[in-house]
Structure formats: structure tokens, C-alpha cells
Amino acid sequence: MTLLEASSPVVAEPVAPARRRSGLTVLGLAVLWLGYVLAHELLSGRVWWMLLPDLAPPFVFALIPALLLGGAAIVRGRHGGRAALLAVVAFALTAGQSGLRLPALGSPGPVPAGAIRVVSWNTQFWEQDEDPQAFYRYLRSYDADVYLLQEYLYFTDGPIRIDRLAEVRQWFPGYQIVADSELLTLSRLPIRDSRPLAAVDDAAPPPAGTDFLSYWTTKTLRTDIEVGGGVISFYNVHTPVQLDAERSPLTTRFYTVVQDQAARREASWRALTTDLDGNPGPVFVAGDFNSTPAMGELDRIRLDEAALTGGGLYPSTWDARGRGWWRLDHVFTSDDVAVHRYDLHDSLDLSDHRAQDLRISLT
Template identity: 40%
Template sequence: MVLLCTLGWAGFLALHLALNGRWWPWLAVSLLPPVALAAVPVALLAAALAGGAWGAAGLAAGCLLVAWPQNGINLRALGRRRSGCPDPGSGPRLVSWNTQHWNQGGDPDRFYAFLRELDADVYVLQEYLNGFEGGEVWDIDDEERLRAAFPDHHRAIGNNAVTLSRLPLAGPPVPVGACSLRADLRTGDGVLSTYNVHIPVQLTVMNPLRPAFFRDMRRRSRARDAEYAALVADLRDNPHPVLVTGDFNTSAAIGDIRRMPGSLRDAIGVCRSVLPASWNARSRLRLWRIDWAFTGGGARVGAYRFRDARGLSDHLVQELTLISPKKGND
């Protein structure tokens, strides 16, 4: 029985590795909690060892190793807990947060009080919009209140995203695709490009037996492909140090995250959480990290953590501090 279960898991894993990020219907399957890619083979390995099923044990161990990059576990956090964080970052402090429809239906005073409490040099905020059932989106205009609440911050607004920065803008904001925004910030020694990213969600919750479910998922897959392509193209043409952060609607188990250029560094390496998760912030059981932060071109992160959003959103807040590059590009 253990061998049959292990063979079944190995077959599923082979399909996952082959189809994940390459065949759009697999998007629904890859929504599994990433930690399952470690938990299942570990359970099978334990059962196989207990029963003396050495062949099954070897196969389970192989499954664990092959899928390790996709399980979302951050073993580097164990080393950081022992050694501490000697360089928390000397550059600007940033927060990145999907606001979940910009306080739609909530108390705006509480929402803005929370934003001010974060006290960041740079705010990278997604979902500057109101959303409704059926995927309908309404643009909003809260710029007057933003100006009053953050008089010391420059504003870059577009593509339903807001970037607020104490650092001056080096130019007008640049839309990237249909859902992301680049804001170039003037630092003391050059320019830092911040990418405010929001990749469309994979599917709408509806009856999966209806043809409309698959039509919607395919449409969303094409939209995701277009957003990732636009983001990667802009990054490859950008000569400046970069910070790429936001809501990717992509977990470690979803192959789409492999599209990010290999030259970028995932900030999770300096996080002190072994199982980092950013969604669902309103649930006690958080199994998915779908909010990411990457750096490249000389920019590096010294400190990175997820912060509670006080029930204002279903996403936790990403908090990070940059280590300013020694030399920037004008």
C-alpha cells in the first residue's frame, strides 16, 4: 500500500513538474499549498521506513528532493535565527501591500492611520480600485486624501497602483503591462527602479463543471502571460538597480514564478520565517506566499518580514529595508 501511494504521488509530481507553468489548465492544480510538496513525501518516507519498504522510501526521498524548490520552505531562516541580522539595511525602508480594493466598504480614517503607522520611506500599494462580483472593477480617485496624508511623499499613480516615496521621482511613472507600475526614484548616488506588481488571479470561484469556469481560467491565463512578459521585458531593458515587489498571485508551487529573470534575488533569503506566508491574512492557517520581493542590479535587501494588516486586507504587509548599492546609475 505504501509503495502504491508513493508511486501515485510520483506520477502526480511528474505531471506537475512537466505541466506546471506550461499548460494553462494546470493552474487550478498548482493552487495546492506549496508545503504539501514536502509534507506528502515526508509522510510517505516515514511510512516506508517504518514498514521496511526500502524501494518506496527511496522513491519518496527522490520526490522530496526533486520538488524541494517549490515547497516554499525557507531553511535559510534557521541560520539567520542563530546568527542574527548583522546588517538590517542602510537604505530606504519600504512596505509593499495589496490593500484589497483600497478600503472598499471600510473606515477610511482607520485605513489611512494604518498606512501612516507603517512609516515607510516608500509605499508600494496594489489594488487602488474598487472591485465587484463578476470581476467588474471601478477606478477610484483618492489623490487629494493621499496628498493630505503623505505631504512628504511624492506620488506615482497608474495601472490601479500607488507608489509613495520620500525619495524624489526621477521621471514620470511607467505603466508595465496592464496591471503593474514602474517608478524610478532618485537616490543619493543614482536611480532605483521600483516595480509595483499585481499579476491577475488564476481563476474565479465558480462551479468547476461549467464550461464558463474553463473559459474564464484560460482568459486569466492569457492575461497572466501578458503581464509576466511585459514585466520581464521591462526588467531586461532597465540599466538601474531594481526592486520588484507586490502581489504576484503566484506561490512557490506555481511554475509562473520561474519566469522572473535569474539575475534577480528573492528577498526571502533574509527573512527569519521558515514557512513564510502572506495569504490569507484573515485566517489563522496561512499556507501560501503569493506576495514577493526581488532585487537586482546591485540593490540588496538587509531585512525582510511580513506584518499583520489588522484585518484591513487578506494580504499581509511586506516590510523590507534596502542596503543601498555603493554605486548607482544615472
């Protein structure tokens, strides 16, 4: 008779309290982040106060899920697995808003004969604080067929109208010039038509007594230009900035300004999208939108994004003089406008915005 030794029961090793707390912490952070992402999806571009959290660099929508996944890998276990799942869901919801542009990493194809060069640039108050010769040399170096330039003005305590058309004609002989408000469009191709798109909102009227009314009412300049046997409508855009950085966020006036600017932004978006909806022809929309890829306002433009064709993995246009964490400048085109190249260039300390440089043609 053989005696069988009784086997000892297997007892699960208890989870250390510290590790359990770490797992709950990571899971809690993942829940909070997913909650913010859902709120952002619902509210961005719809309520004025979302303009403030939307000031965060877009890469946070990729960075925070990555950090959460790292934390989940460390704590592991049931809580870590749930946290990882929530992080993946959050990133999936906002991947397009992170500013990352994977298609732009591909090699650009050849630029076909007949393609034209277009440059869009926020000049930061023209040449107010710069050497005018260096400023015009920089612009002229692109030798572009079409220039869409913003902030054709000076600014001290407020916007100041300027007239530099004589200098512009001297530096750009043979170009046609269209200027309105703070927007200036140059073309050496024939211009068929042009018109400013007025944007007025009764909730935030222009300041009383202003001597530069168009600055407050015109934030888009449309110019129809002959290109390759057809006509492309070029929209030169500068959406009003969100806030007054000189004011303290501890004052009520700071938030009043944000609300007023939100109304002006809304009016400018309405003017632009209304005209786009009524334009059946090819369109090219570019400028300083003061909007990052994370902001819901850009969803109103149902066009192709030029940054998908170039500019790097994380194309940024501002601040060209500091941390380039934001892309505030954009280009959008209709299906019948092909973008063969999209590049961003340093402004040589002439502006806080990088210049957008494109080669395009009609398809």
C-alpha cells in the first residue's frame, strides 16, 4: 500500500497595498483623461470657454495616452489593463487632433509642369519692428506666383492702418495687388475678381470710435485667380485671436475679452463657411486661423488638409521664435486642387509665424 502525500493548496499571492494603490491611481487618471476627451469632443468649437483649455499644445492628446500606457505597463494587473484600454480609446478618439501627421512622412512626388507656387504667411505687423529691406527681400526670395499675407498693419495700443503699396509694387513688379483690412494678396497670375467677406456679430461689435473699421469686420479676403486654364478662389484668412495676453486671468475683464473674441471668431467662421458652401469651383483656403488641429472649429472646413502631404510628423507654425508647439496656420483645398508640396520655412526672426510654402495645380 502506497501512501500519497497530500498536495498543498495553491494560494494566490496577495497584491501589495502599495501596488494596488498605484494601479488605482493610474486607472483613475485614465478615467479622468477619457472624461476630458469626451467633453472636448462635445464642446470644443461650440462653447466660448473651451477656447482656454484648447490653448494646450495638441501633442498632449498623444503624450498623455502614452504616459498612461507607460504607467499601466508598470502597475500591470487588472487595474493596469483597464487603464491601458481607456488610454487607447482616448487616443483613438483624438488621434487626428494630436497634430501628428503620419502621411506627411512619405516622400513627396514630383511637381508637375505648370504647377504654381503659393506662400501664406502671417507677417506679424508687416515690417513695423524690422528692417523693411530685409522684410521685402525675404518675401521676394520665394518668387511665388501667389502670396496670401496677413497682418498688413501696425499695432501699438490697437490696430493701425498702413499704406505700403508703393513699396510692394516696387519689390513685386508685374504682380496684381488686392488689399483689404489687414489682408494682402499678391498675384502675378490674372485676377478675375476679389471681395472681402464681412463678418459682424452684434454680440461683439467693433469698438466705438475706431478709425480702422475693416480690421474688426473683415477677416477673410477672397480672390479668384486664373490658374492652368481654370479659376481657383484663394481665401486669405486671419481668424481673431482668442484672448488678450496682456490681461491677468485673475480679472473678470480677461474672460469678457475671451467671450467677445469668441463672438468675433464665430462671425468670421460664418462668413468664410457661408461663402465656401456657395462656391462650386476649386478653392484654396490658407492663413492664420489661430486654431490648433485639436480645436473643433476646424471641423467646419470640409476640405482636404495640405499638411497631410508634408511639413513633417508634427508640423508647427508658432511660435517661430520660441517653442514651436502649435500649428495655428493651415491650408485647405478642394478635391480639384492638387497639393504637390507642402513645406514650412523659418521666418528669419521677421515674424513669430513660419511661412507655408506650397506647389499646387488644378487636377
